[in-house]
Amino acid sequence: MSSKRKVCIIGAGPCGMTALFHFDQISDPSTEVVCFEKSDTWLGLWNFTWMTGTDEFGELCHGGMYKHLWSNGPKEGLEYPDYTFDDHYGKAIPSFPPRRVLRDYMEGRLVKKSKSDLKRYIKWNTVVRYVTYNQKSDVFTVTAEDLKTGRTFENKFTHVIVATGIFNNPNKPTFDGIETFPGRTIHSHDFRDAAQFKGQRVLVVGASYSAEDVALQCLKFGAKSIVTSYRSKPMNFKWPSGIEERPLIKKIDGKMINFIDGSSAEVDSIILCTGYKYSFPCLEDNLRLVSTLSVYPAGLYKGSLWLNDGNRKLFYMGTQDQYFSFTMFDAQGLWICRYITGTLPNEPKNIEEMKKEEQKWVQRRKNVKDCHDDIDIQADFIKDLSDGTGYHPDAPNAVELFHKWEHDKMANIVTYRDQPFKSVFSGTMAAQHKPWFQDFDDSIDSFVN
Amino acid sequence: MSSKRKVCIIGAGPCGMTALFHFDQISDPSTEVVCFEKSDTWLGLWNFTWMTGTDEFGELCHGGMYKHLWSNGPKEGLEYPDYTFDDHYGKAIPSFPPRRVLRDYMEGRLVKKSKSDLKRYIKWNTVVRYVTYNQKSDVFTVTAEDLKTGRTFENKFTHVIVATGIFNNPNKPTFDGIETFPGRTIHSHDFRDAAQFKGQRVLVVGASYSAEDVALQCLKFGAKSIVTSYRSKPMNFKWPSGIEERPLIKKIDGKMINFIDGSSAEVDSIILCTGYKYSFPCLEDNLRLVSTLSVYPAGLYKGSLWLNDGNRKLFYMGTQDQYFSFTMFDAQGLWICRYITGTLPNEPKNIEEMKKEEQKWVQRRKNVKDCHDDIDIQADFIKDLSDGTGYHPDAPNAVELFHKWEHDKMANIVTYRDQPFKSVFSGTMAAQHKPWFQDFDDSIDSFVN
Numbered sequence: 001m002s003s004k005r006k007v008c009i010i011g012a013g014p015c016g017m018t019a020l021f022h023f024d025q026i027s028d029p030s031t032e033v034v035c036f037e038k039s040d041t042w043l044g045l046w047n048f049t050w051m052t053g054t055d056e057f058g059e060l061c062h063g064g065m066y067k068h069l070w071s072n073g074p075k076e077g078l079e080y081p082d083y084t085f086d087d088h089y090g091k092a093i094p095s096f097p098p099r100r101v102l103r104d105y106m107e108g109r110l111v112k113k114s115k116s117d118l119k120r121y122i123k124w125n126t127v128v129r130y131v132t133y134n135q136k137s138d139v140f141t142v143t144a145e146d147l148k149t150g151r152t153f154e155n156k157f158t159h160v161i162v163a164t165g166i167f168n169n170p171n172k173p174t175f176d177g178i179e180t181f182p183g184r185t186i187h188s189h190d191f192r193d194a195a196q197f198k199g200q201r202v203l204v205v206g207a208s209y210s211a212e213d214v215a216l217q218c219l220k221f222g223a224k225s226i227v228t229s230y231r232s233k234p235m236n237f238k239w240p241s242g243i244e245e246r247p248l249i250k251k252i253d254g255k256m257i258n259f260i261d262g263s264s265a266e267v268d269s270i271i272l273c274t275g276y277k278y279s280f281p282c283l284e285d286n287l288r289l290v291s292t293l294s295v296y297p298a299g300l301y302k303g304s305l306w307l308n309d310g311n312r313k314l315f316y317m318g319t320q321d322q323y324f325s326f327t328m329f330d331a332q333g334l335w336i337c338r339y340i341t342g343t344l345p346n347e348p349k350n351i352e353e354m355k356k357e358e359q360k361w362v363q364r365r366k367n368v369k370d371c372h373d374d375i376d377i378q379a380d381f382i383k384d385l386s387d388g389t390g391y392h393p394d395a396p397n398a399v400e401l402f403h404k405w406e407h408d409k410m411a412n413i414v415t416y417r418d419q420p421f422k423s424v425f426s427g428t429m430a431a432q433h434k435p436w437f438q439d440f441d442d443s444i445d446s447f448v449n
Numbered sequence: 450m451s452s453k454r455k456v457c458i459i460g461a462g463p464c465g466m467t468a469l470f471h472f473d474q475i476s477d478p479s480t481e482v483v484c485f486e487k488s489d490t491w492l493g494l495w496n497f498t499w500m501t502g503t504d505e506f507g508e509l510c511h512g513g514m515y516k517h518l519w520s521n522g523p524k525e526g527l528e529y530p531d532y533t534f535d536d537h538y539g540k541a542i543p544s545f546p547p548r549r550v551l552r553d554y555m556e557g558r559l560v561k562k563s564k565s566d567l568k569r570y571i572k573w574n575t576v577v578r579y580v581t582y583n584q585k586s587d588v589f590t591v592t593a594e595d596l597k598t599g600r601t602f603e604n605k606f607t608h609v610i611v612a613t614g615i616f617n618n619p620n621k622p623t624f625d626g627i628e629t630f631p632g633r634t635i636h637s638h639d640f641r642d643a644a645q646f647k648g649q650r651v652l653v654v655g656a657s658y659s660a661e662d663v664a665l666q667c668l669k670f671g672a673k674s675i676v677t678s679y680r681s682k683p684m685n686f687k688w689p690s691g692i693e694e695r696p697l698i699k700k701i702d703g704k705m706i707n708f709i710d711g712s713s714a715e716v717d718s719i720i721l722c723t724g725y726k727y728s729f730p731c732l733e734d735n736l737r738l739v740s741t742l743s744v745y746p747a748g749l750y751k752g753s754l755w756l757n758d759g760n761r762k763l764f765y766m767g768t769q770d771q772y773f774s775f776t777m778f779d780a781q782g783l784w785i786c787r788y789i790t791g792t793l794p795n796e797p798k799n800i801e802e803m804k805k806e807e808q809k810w811v812q813r814r815k816n817v818k819d820c821h822d823d824i825d826i827q828a829d830f831i832k833d834l835s836d837g838t839g840y841h842p843d844a845p846n847a848v849e850l851f852h853k854w855e856h857d858k859m860a861n862i863v864t865y866r867d868q869p870f871k872s873v874f875s876g877t878m879a880a881q882h883k884p885w886f887q888d889f890d891d892s893i894d895s896f897v898n
Contacts, residue, residue, distance in 0.1 A: 052502055052639060053636070054502075055621070058617075152734050172500060179497065189502060190639075193633075281594070285601050
């Protein structure tokens with residue numbers, strides 16, 4: 001290969017773009033970067049499409065974005081230190097923005113803060129079919145297809161960064177009777193608009209972020225009633241009238257849902273908010289992350305570098321259960337970029353040391369008691385990533401916002417999005433806003449002004 | 450390779466299974482056959498699942514089957530000569546059976562007429578990721594993944610039969626305003642139950658089999674009104690009250706659909722019955738059929754043998770626009786099986802002759818005036834396949850049934866399924882049945898007795 005390093009980034013979502021952003025910042029003359037993106041636009045799941053199942057090329061619809069989605073975490077917990085919300089909007093805005101406001105913010109940084117036009121690195125409508133690594137030549141072969149021409153081609157790379165996301169392979173448990181349920185049954189990945197469930201009695205299966213938000217969205221947009229069903233433990237929020245929690249489904253009999261506590265409820269639609277499974281089908285077996293979702297999935301040094309095949313030239317981004325999200329991706333993207341370009345002097349040379357380090361984190365993660373422990377781990381993870389890279393030292397300080405946010409949610413699940421937070425970077429206190437539950441206008445203009 | 454021939458069949462749907470059936474019948478000792486099937490059951494789209502988008506392994510949901518689907522063609526046009534409906538059900542049954550009745554019939558033949566247990570040839574839950582052909586070694590390499598273990602492996606084959614179907618890649622045109630339409634929008638591939646549209650005003654986009662049937666199903670199951678939209682020409686059936694045809698969509702404005710003739714209609718849901726595109730992503734470029742759907746897609750000798758790469762060891766099944774369906778697959782499966790095992794003495798040795806022959810058919814197809822010409826081509830195609838193989842000579846005679854069937858549809862689109870047809874193999878006249886539009890019981894028991 002002509003240049004010293006040739007880096008392949010798979011996916012131009014928030015993760016892949018932050019890696020690209022930092023490579024562009026560093027502009028290392030001996031590092032060439034190419035990003036393959038399946039769709040025709042960047043920022044991945046932060047784009048909305050009516051399509052479900054397959055896209056216009058017959059590829060899997062990657063994102064599960066829905067209309068009227070507002071951030072469920074404070075924007076001050078996902079800010080970019082070098083481009084704050086103040087920088088983008090020129091004024092204080094409220095803490096829990098709708099989708100478009102966040103997408104616009106991310107795009108603003110990509111356009112305004114990058115040295116060159118980042119689009120020039122990206123091969124659009126190009127899906128990666130397969131990645132193999134040859135030990136002998138120390139090279140990755142990436143097989144990709146240009147979806148517009150149908151042409152398949154192979155490229156060689158010295159490094160690969162997997163940034164395809166963790167919300168594309170819906171976990172679909174089955175329940176006795178689900179096939180004969182006479183209403184609509186979807187996974188939340190195919191949920192596009194709560195307004196479609198207006199007037200209906202809805203069963204929401206699950207007890208995590210999706211279940212919580214889909215239940216609230218359905219109520220907000222006029223569902224008649226919502227019953228949620230948990231497997232291990234209830235969400236235990238002080239639910240507004242119209243939402244109630246039940247344990248696991250025992251059996252579905254026509255429209256009647258029978259739960260294991262002996263109770264039952266008749267519903268019109270079922271929405272499985274049962275989460276996602278890691279899915280990296282385009283990687284050969286020994287390159288493929290296989291793990292359960294957590295704040296520190298096993299197998300990754302610094303939560304990023306794939307250890308299991310020993311070659312240390314493959315990276316994963318954003319595979320963590322996320323609190324800090326964009327900030328974390330950013331710290332991670334910078335670390336990966338520095339690691340690849342060899343500008344991190346203090347990293348261990350020895351893979352055994354890396355594995356020991358990784359195990360320390362995995363052990364800590366295994367001992368967590370609650371979400372507050374998870375938040376602390378993620379803050380420390382960002383600190384750990386930042387130490388060698390010089391990433392903004394205040395980034396982990398958003399940890400306090402997340403602790404407060406969890407308390408806000410427990411205090412009132414309907415109003416937690418109305419609370420203002422203070423930016424750890426700009427010190428700006430968020431603006432106040434119309435209560436989320438009563439606000440049906442999610443345009444940028446309405447939210448910002 | 451140990452045996453003389455090693456054949457890979459991709460897909461255990463109605464096509465793949467008929468190929469497997471004939472290999473089993475011939476039981477050629479120097480031919481080994483393996484079938485890779487993505488799901489855990491055979492007969493492909495004739496199985497129903499509530500799932501849309503992805504299956505339990507995160508693979509694309511292959512089938513677009515919906516509840517309450519009844520055959521839209523007479524069963525006498527898709528019968529197996531060596532196992533008639535009489536043979537399976539032991540009595541005359543009506544001509545237009547619901548899904549379960551057809552699936553049960555196909556399964557009956559696979560179980561009762563095969564020499565050995567066909568399941569022993571099938572690797573279940575195994576998805577083919579990539580197929581390449583090496584000119585030098587004259588061998589195909591098939592890369593597949595065992596979805597249950599996540600293990601990827603490579604196998605070598607002398608021949609490959611692609612039987613993955615043509616109804617898995619939805620064609621998704623876009624329309625101005627579709628992203629902001631406030632109701633539900635799906636492609637018919639994700640249509641699972643007409644009852645979900647009860648009481649609604651539905652827009653059905655398209656003017657072919659799916660559009661016709663989805664519109665009728667929605668009306669049958671209580672939709673308030675259905676407007677269909679055609680691109681090139683209307684279906685022109687004598688629609689019952691509640692269904693009307695409009696030309697192409699100009700713009701979607703909220704719930705209001707504006708058509709190019711200046712008319713408009715407010716609707717609650719949009720169902721795109723806009724067909725499918727060929728999709729064979731698991732094949733390398735020069736093995737991949739690229740064509741538009743027709744009764745004789747270009748590039749295939751005898752509608753089956755891939756000519757474009759010149760190796761003549763790759764086969765496609767069921768890529769034709771279908772009238773005779775199962776019968777055609779069966780004649781085709783037998784021809785492929787005989788061709789591979791070298792028991793067709795009269796086939797041309799020369800690829801140029803094959804190409805000339807293929808061009809003759811493609812030219813004839815290009816000159817068709819209407820569906821009746823298409824039906825005649827397909828009957829002659831089955832005759833052409835049968836000549837060398839000794840397939841039942843009466844098979845093409847069902848051509849007359851299809852001509853009558855088209856007339857029945859034009860006469861009355863609601864009652865055409867109530868007409869009885871006579872089997873060309875058994876001579877049995879179909880039984881009469883409760884009118885389809887009033888029959889909501891699609892169980893085998895109700896239909897047969």
